[in-house]
Amino acid sequence: MPPLHTSRLLWNNAGAPEGQPGVFQLVTRNNEAKDLAEVIVGNSFRDAEPGAFKLHPEILPIGPLVADLQFKKPVGHFLPENARCLEWLDVQPGRSVVYVAFGSFTVFSPHQFEELALGLELTGRPFLWVVRPDFAAGLSKAWLDEFQHRVGGSGMIVSWCPQQQVRCTPHDFRGTKSVVKRT
Amino acid sequence: MGHGDEDIHVTTEPRLCSASDLPIMAAPHVLALPFPAQGHVIPLMQLSHRLVEHGIEVTFDNTEANHALVLDGIHLVGVPDGLADGDDRKDIGKLADALSRHMPGYLEELVRRVEASEGTKISWLIADQGMGWAFEVAKKLGIRAPCFWSGSAAFLASLFRVPQLIQDGVIDEKGVRREPNNF
Numbered sequence: 431m432p433p434l435h436t437s438r439l440l441w442n443n444a445g446a447p448e449g450q451p452g453v454f455q456l457v458t459r460n461n462e463a464k465d466l467a468e469v470i471v472g473n474s475f476r477d478a479e480p481g482a483f484k485l486h487p488e489i490l491p492i493g494p495l496v497a498d499l500q501f502k503k504p505v506g507h508f509l510p511e512n513a514r515c516l517e518w519l520d521v522q523p524g525r526s527v528v529y530v531a532f533g534s535f536t537v538f539s540p541h542q543f544e545e546l547a548l549g550l551e552l553t554g555r556p557f558l559w560v561v562r563p564d565f566a567a568g569l570s571k572a573w574l575d576e577f578q579h580r581v582g583g584s585g586m587i588v589s590w591c592p593q594q595q596v597r598c599t600p601h602d603f604r605g606t607k608s609v610v611k612r613t
Numbered sequence: 614m615g616h617g618d619e620d621i622h623v624t625t626e627p628r629l630c631s632a633s634d635l636p637i638m639a640a641p642h643v644l645a646l647p648f649p650a651q652g653h654v655i656p657l658m659q660l661s662h663r664l665v666e667h668g669i670e671v672t673f674d675n676t677e678a679n680h681a682l683v684l685d686g687i688h689l690v691g692v693p694d695g696l697a698d699g700d701d702r703k704d705i706g707k708l709a710d711a712l713s714r715h716m717p718g719y720l721e722e723l724v725r726r727v728e729a730s731e732g733t734k735i736s737w738l739i740a741d742q743g744m745g746w747a748f749e750v751a752k753k754l755g756i757r758a759p760c761f762w763s764g765s766a767a768f769l770a771s772l773f774r775v776p777q778l779i780q781d782g783v784i785d786e787k788g789v790r791r792e793p794n795n796f
Contacts, residue, residue, distance in 0.1 A: 436784060439788070440771070440772060449706035451706075456705075456713075459746075461775060461776070463746065463748045466752050466758070468758065472764075472769060474764075479765060485770050486766065486769070486770045495656045495663070496659055506655055
C-alpha cells in the first residue's frame with residue numbers, strides 16, 4: 431500500500447476542522463461495528479490495489495461495479511446529468527482532455543475556484559469540469575461568464591456528468607481519483 | 614451473468630428441498646442501506662441492479678432527503694435521517710451523528726413495514742460501512758448483514774488501521790497527528 435500522509439486521513443479532510451472529532455469518532459465506532467458484519471465487500475479489484483488487499487485480505491473485492499454495460503439503468507444520481515458533454519468529448523482529439531471533478535461534497539472558495547480556472551486555462555488543453563450548483567458559493571457570475579467566454583469551445587463546464595460513460599471515452603484520464611470515488 | 618431462472622438447480626438437491634425450506638427458497642429479499650452521500654448511493658444501486666438480475670428482490674433504503682432525488686428502478690423507500698429540512702447535509706460529522714441516533718428505530722420500523730406489505734421476510738441487510746449502527750440493528754432482528762464499502766480498499770484500510778496508528782504513536786486517541794510523518 432502506498433504511503434499516506436496523516437493530513438490526508440479522512441477526518442482531516444471532511445468539512446470544517448471543528449467537525450473532525452465527530453468524524454474520527456464515527457470512524458472508530460464503525461471500525462468496531464463492522465465486526466458484526468459477516469463479510470466485507472468492496473467496490474474494487476485486486477489488481478488495482480494489491481497492497482491494500484494484502485494488508486486487509488478480509489475485504490472481498492466485488493468491483494468495479496456497473497449497473498449494466500449500456501449505462502441505461504438509473505443508479506441514483508442526485509443531480510441531472512448533462513449528456514451533451516459526451517458528444518463534446520467525442521469530437522476532441524483522443525487523450526487530450528483534462529477531466530476535473532471533486533465529487534458531491536467538496537466546496538471551493540471563489541478564490542480557489544478562480545485559481546483552478548486560470549490554471550486550466552493556462553494548460554492550453556481542452557477540459558471537462560464538473561461544477562455543481564453549490565460548488566463555489568459567492569463566485570461572481572460576471573467573472574464566470576467572462577471565463578467561459580474566454581475558454582470558449584476548449585473548456586466545458588457542466589453541473590453533473592455521467593461519469594462512467596465519460597471515463598469510457600478514449601481520453602485516458604490519468605491521475606484523477608474518480609474511478610473509485612470517496613463521497 | 615446467470616439469470617435467476619437458471620439458478621434454481623439448487624431445488625433439485627433433495628436435502629435442500631424439505632417443506633420447511635420452501636419459504637427460504639423463494640427469492641431472497643435484500644434491504645440495501647447506503648450512506649446518504651452520492652458516491653455511496655451509486656455503487657450500492659449498481660450492486661442492487663446486479664442482484665435483481667440474479668432474481669433477488671431488492672428494497673433500497675434512502676434517507677428521505679435523498680429519496681426525492683433518485684429515479685425509480687428498484688423498490689425505493691425513504692426514512693428520515695434525523696436532521697431538519699434546512700440542516701447542512703454536507704457536514705458529515707453532524708449527519709452521521711443524527712443518523713446513528715435516529716435511524717436505528719426507523720430502520721426496524723421499515724423492516725416490519727416492508728415485510729408486511731411485500732409479504733416476504735427480509736433475509737439480508739447490505740449496509741454501508743459508514744452506517745455501522747445498522748449492523749447492530751441487523752443482529753437484533755436476526756438478519757444476515759454484509760458490510761458494503763463503496764470506494765477503494767486502500768481508503769478502507771486507512772480507516773481499519775486507526776488502532777495501530779494510535780498504538781504506533783502516529784496519531785493520538787482523538788485522531789490528531791503526533792508527528793509530521795507518514796505511514
